[in-house]
Amino acid sequence: MTQQNRTPEGGRIDRGTPVTFTFDGKRYQGFAGDTLASALLANDVHLVGRSFKYHRPRGIVTAGSEEPNALVGVARSRAKHAGGEATPNLRATQVEIHEGLAAESQNRWPSLAFDIGAVNDKLSPLFVAGFYYKTFMWPKSFWNRVYEPFIRAAAGLGKAPTKPDTDTYANTYAHCDVLVAGGGPAGLAAALAAARSGARVILADEQAEFGGSLLHERGAEIEGKPAADWVTDALGELGNNPRVTLLPRTTVFGYFNQNFLALAERVTDHLAEPDPALPRERMWQVRAKEVVLATGAIERPLVFPENDRPGVMMAEAGRIYANRYGVVPGKAIAVATACDSAWRAAFDIAEAGGTIAVIADLRAEPPAALVERAGSLGIPVETSCAVTGVIGKTRVKRVLLGRISDAGVLSAGEVEADCLLMSGGWTPNVSLHSQARGKLDWQADAGAFLPGDPVQAQRSAGSCRGIDGLAEVLADGARAGVAAATAAGHAGEAPSFAATGGDAGGGWWLGAVPHDRDAARVRAFVDFQNDVTAKDVKLAVREGMHSIEHIKRYTTTGMATDQGRLSNMNALSIASGALGNEIPQVGLTTFRQPYTPVTFGTLATTSRGDLFDPVRKTPIHDWAAEQGAAFEDVGLWKRAWYFPKGDEDMHDAVARECRTVRESVGIFDATTLGKIEIVGPDAAEFLNRIYTNPWTKLGVGKLRYGLMLNEAGFIMDDGVVGRLADDRFHVTTTTGGAPRVLAHMEDYLQTEWSDLNVWLTSTTEQWAVIAVQGPKAREAIAPLVDDIDLSGDAFPHMSLREGHVMGGVPCRLFRMSFTGEAGYEINVPPSRARAVWEAVWANVEKLGGCAYGTEAMHVLRAEKGYIIVGQETDGTVTPDDVGMSWAIGKKKPDFVGKRSLARPDLVAEGRKQMVGLLTKDGKTLLEEGAQVTVERSPARGTSALGHVTSSYQSPAAGRPIALAMIAGGRDRIGETLHVPMPNGGIAVEVVQPVFVDPEGSRLNA
């Protein structure tokens, strides 16, 4: 028998289009228009999952996005064919079924009906509030081996997919005058009113169909039409207006500053065979002049023992399933309530052919009209009556009733029922108002927090601000729509919509329901998804949690995917009772983005794979790739790391490259260096103030190493600066530092020294740089240079010439070295760089030279003790710390950072200083970042003297070398220190940080 719970007629499903789907491998039938939840309920399937902590059997509770239990994994036909995996943690209440959809329950092993993890339920005393903090504390070593694997295995939301997502996602930006979040009666009225005023409107609703409660409102009429027909007309009007964008299946999940909102549109999940060109989801980033929040209200569960059993549902959900989907979710349905609206659910279900076993109202005197109508429908009514428990484990079998009296709660027998509808009244949905930083006002008579004054250009309308009654809600929406349009610069009058029916009525209940059961043995759940009970909340208070934010974190109540939209008010009420404090004093936790979970694909959209980040390549890149270079990422740049030959590994290749540079010549792509052209009458004075070095006397055609500090006196960048003319300098920066250095210079130039006549221009992309280093460097470039005298006298070390290479290619030729060998850097326009490179390469190859990569460059510079900013320095290092006091222009009255160099901490004894380290055994390569101590095996808690900053196998030294920052390091030269490692301390000798040619004679060769 299939669809045994389906009514013979009615609902918005398409009974002419049956749909076959599977749940946990079993085939079921539903109809087009069903959600997975409604189709399962049509087949009398309530048990759909196991809870997070106790693995208790759980059923479908709601009909909306606040669903706490019915989280499923869904494999869609399209993703499945493309090799994709099931998407976990989708709410069955939002998943639209289509032919071939395969859904699976979660949190159970090996099967939903028999779950081994359910032993947690029996061990529940171990899992009380704060159990994470209490149980998993000690000993520390248990964390990795015992606690964490246990928590990971037990913490069972769905499994994350292991393969890359095969779906595509899109992103779009939009602007509008009025964004309306929520397409129920208030939202539709607001959209109509705003659109009629001429505003550009976006109307978004998380459901497949617009209309909200109007889609299941029997008997309500608007403008003389059945409510659902009015919805159709309203959508027709909005759809025909070119200034209106309708976004169904679209959740407004984030409300950010200045009315910037993020929306997730589910584009194809509901389709069996979607157009492959369409994305799975689309992220909308909307800047709205005005926002209308029409997000409705959410029905609140009653907190009674065993309120989590499958078959226990929200009353309004029961009404939605009956009226909208033609599903009566049980053969005998009991209703437990404290408010009028649940009676309406009972009446609608009875009229749809269902059997209502009882209406148990906590109130002594529910409205007489309701009682009368129940009588006419033959529904038994109990007043002052609480549901005190449920018999049945994987499905409600019987419902226990208790009579509330002055003497407490007395048993009032039990009722046979396989479904129990509950309602504690309505909680206005203030999530987005709260995200928009709007305050909330406590309304004691309504037992609800309502939106207070908005901070942003937004207003709430309808039941999300506590308005009740269909006519009132429509009027409120229309007013809000016109007000928003007017604020956005349009004008209009609020339309009025005559409406009858659809009133929710009054009554509400907060907190735990009284009962006559053994309090120690029963559990009444507050937060279904996180398995938090009323007892847990009370225990948290007893254990000293007095703020709701602490209670939330201690118990995890409200931390589930619905962010407590179902649970918060009950938890708050129980906490305030336990604290003996009023609800507003206890406070409400903050609602944050996202409103409902958003899949990572939608957030990433196209920013994945090759499009994740831009890639910068030099003009030499393809040549290096053709030569088989290995590349490394330096910022966004791809840099040639080393050039392996034959079956060389990295170590062999780097050693060969280093030796070749020292013996003959190497060619290196230095294009990624940052370059800034500094021009103007005050250029030299500007450099004087920005760099530690003096620049006034630097001659035209000369280079100087420049060191840059921040105002606190710490090294922030370095590079070689050349003077092209009295008023023109060519500045180089580190590869990663270029934007930061230019910003730093602009900052001082614009905001401190605007009197200086100087212009700064980034020229990083205007010059490719070919470094040629080694004893044969001059030989390698000489045949290509047109008009520059390369002789040592005419063009000594640290000089610069402008000229041409290769018969007319303009060039800035630097004679400089970052290797300790004589060398040149040929700056040419990028368009000619590859040709020049290949010409130089031909000569280098003839001379027995090689191309070398960044790793060899690092080794060569470390052998000379040249620092790399960011490797030897870490933002706390001064010039003196790295032995560079020589770079400071002592006579300059001021430069950025100068005053700070005299601060007490920066001149104190014992600062870390750069030194060299040699391992005593001559063989062991130290690890960069390793700590350095006096003792071989220092006592626990001993502070390190410093750490290793650079460590390489040095071909020139024939042994490993290292640079390190060591407290008082220069005074320790000759001492033996230790580098403690897991396998024992390594003895090292402190040496001068230069390992090759300390006199620098090779530079001038």
Next chain:
Amino acid sequence: MLLISCPWCGVERPEIEFRYGGEAHIDRPAQPADLDDHQWAEFLYMRSNPKGLLAERWRHVHGCGRFFNAVRHTVSDRFVCVYKTGEKCPDLEALAREGAQ
């Protein structure tokens, strides 16, 4: 994401075009050497960090590239006004009183 007006370009642009530059109107001393350690530390590190209106520096880094100043409310992130570097700091207390009304 904030919307910020650049007083040089005269346009309103999204926050990603701009870079924050800390509190405004902290002038670098003309003669740093004349300051004692305490005074220099005040200049380097001490900022007002108010809960309320703050005059702060922004740079339209992906636009005109120029620095300007803005008065922003640090709780609501609302921009009260923007003005060019070199122009005087508005009376923040008066602005706060206006905003309260």
